[in-house]
Amino acid sequence: MTAVSDTLAPVPDPLHSAALAADLDAADLRSEPLRRLWGEEADDALARGMREPILRAIADDTGALATLGRLFVLGMTQPREPVAAALPRLGVDGLVALRLATVDADTVTPTALLRPQSFVDADGVGEWWIASDLDEVALDGALPDDHVLGVGGASRTLAETIVPIEVDRALDLGTGCGIQALLVARRAGRVIATDISARALAFAELNAHLNGVANIEFRQGSMFEPVAGEAFDLIVSNPPFVITPRVDGVPAYEYRDGGLVGDALVEQFVRTAPTFLTENGIVQLLGNWESKAGVGGLARLEAWVPAELDLWVIEREELSPLGYAELWIRDGGTTPRDSGFTPLLTAWLDDFAARGVTSIGFGYVLMRRGSSGDPLRRTEKIGQHVSNVGAALATGLAAYDVLTQGMPATLTVAADVTEARHLLPGNDDPSVIELRQGGGFSRTIAVDPALAGLVGACDGELTVGQIVAALADLFDVPLAELWADLEPRIRALILDGILLPGE
Incomplete structure (x- = not known):
């Protein structure tokens, strides 16, 4: 079993945090200045776990930005004098008081990473400083069980899916380093951020102080225990959904493992969360779900959600047991070259085989407590590139x-929709007509000439009834027959955001 961290959690002192933020701002410790400092290629290499290109690029630079880049972004020990010069307001002693570093007479050794993280939402582009535990590159090995992750791929994915709505009260369950709470706080009057890990909460509170965000309250506890009896307009969660074998020798990383068997944690979450929603309140989470015993993962997930709730699930990928095991073993810092890799792989594959798991899906789940008597129930697989997902979900709802x-x-046609027609050589009539969505879920939808004609005439001036009547005359088809054919397909295009309701 991997040991817990040998460093203490940070102390989120507001005054020291404000001084550190002022020093970081003065040094311009932000994504673009760093990228310019050491170059795009070196910056991209860091994302792949290589820091040597950065070290070569700034080898002779002792300025504030280079010094703090090595200290906080790479997690490397630095000489004390240039660190003190780069942090004139906080000072080295203040850095120690925050428990972000240890010092001796000549050097400063970081005990955490502190990296700029850019974001984009409906209000524009911004950037935060996010502190987290040292990663596997800085540690040069496997992660401790109580590791507090920075902004990873899953965090970015969830951030992109959150619907951009103004709410009074929001909940970020399993906040980790606090990135989702910071994002939601931009549109919420009050955010409650919870985590079972006191260490994670310390980082999250520090990050709130560093970024001047004051409308977040932090509470420790498991699942919904810290908010018993309360209700929220928006609940977001990147829960510890990773499916992990419950056997000795397999690390139970707090940031990703909820301690339950299989996908039971996601099941527990989606069954429980609706009781904490206000009317029209929304839950959004990431998760894994297993296909087993001949039942697909999406079908199992849908069965967990109360029938009166709106449900929209988008599966982004589906992995085999082998692919899933390799992904998460590597995530913990163990590679096939390490002696511990094969025992971990065996444990994962044995667990999946014993429980009859044939594949594991990953994606986003949205639930809403709506007032409609006919709830939305939509589960789909989308593998293509997506963008601005939160806005697309809001449009669909x-x-x-x-x-x-x-x-x-x-109806009007959405601004990002184009039409493509494919013709065989020498033929004037298209063999295939497609509507293509440029943003959101980037759907490509095959349509026939009648539906293509309707979409082309949707300019917001003519009514749908007038357009269909004209098409019935054009194609010499009885109006009732054409309407029966087009109506469900028009509804689908509206739900997909291809056609937009008029004012």
């Missing part, structure tokens, strides 16, 4: 609400 009241009188 709004469209569904409109459709529950009937077909909109007028």
Whole structure:
């Protein structure tokens, strides 16, 4: 079993945090200045676990930005004098008081990383400083069980999926380093951030102080225990959903492992979360779900969600047991070259085989406590590139609400939609007509000439009824017959954000 961290959690003191933030700002410790300092290629190499290109690029640079880059971004020991010069307000003693470093007479050794993290939301582009535990590159080995992760791929994915709505009260369950709480706090009156890990909460509170965010309250506890009896307009969670064998010798990393068997933690979450929602409140989370015993993962997940809730699940990828095991063993810092890799792989594969698991899905889950008598139930697999997912989900929910009241009188085509027609050589009639969505879920939808004609005429001026009547005359088809064919497909295009309801 991997040992716990041998460094103490940070002390999120507001005054010291403010002094550190002022020093970081003065040194311009931000993504673009760092990228310019050591070059794009070296910056990209760091994302792949290589820091040598950066060290070569700034080998002779003792300025504040280079010094803090080596100390905080790479997690490397630095001479005391240039560190003190780079932190004139906080000082080396203040850095020690925050428990972000240890010092001796000549050197400063970081005990945490502190990296700039950019973000984009409906309000524009911004950047935060995010402190977290030293990663496997800085540690040069496997991670401790109580490791507090910085902003990883899953964190970025969840941040991109959160619907951009203004809310009174929000909950970030399993906050980790606090990145989701910071994001949600931009649109919430009050955010409660919880975690079972006191160490994670210390980092999250420090990050709130560093970035001047004051509307977050931090509480320790498992799952929904810290908020018993409360209700929220928005709940977001990147829970510890990673499926881990429950056997000796397999590390139980707090940041990713909830301690349950298989996908039971995701099941428990989606069954429980709705009781903590206000009317029209939304839950969004990432998760894994297993296909087993002949039942697909999406079908199992849908069965866990109360029937009266709106549900929209998007599966982004599906892995075999072998692919899944290798992914998460490597995530913990163990590679096939290490002696511990094969025993871990065996434990994972034995666990999946014993429980009849054939594949593992990953994706996003959105649930909403709506007032409609006919809840949205949508599960789909989307493997293509996506962008601005939160806005796309919000558009889809709004469209569904409109459709529950009937077909909109007028429609317009979304600005990012284009049409592609494929013709065989020498043939004037297209063999394939496609509508292509430039943003959101980047859907490509095959349509026939009648539906393509309707979409092309949706300018917000003519009513849907007028367009369909004209098409019926054009194609010499009975109006009732054409409407019966087009109506469900028009509704699907509205739900997909291809067609937008008129004002």
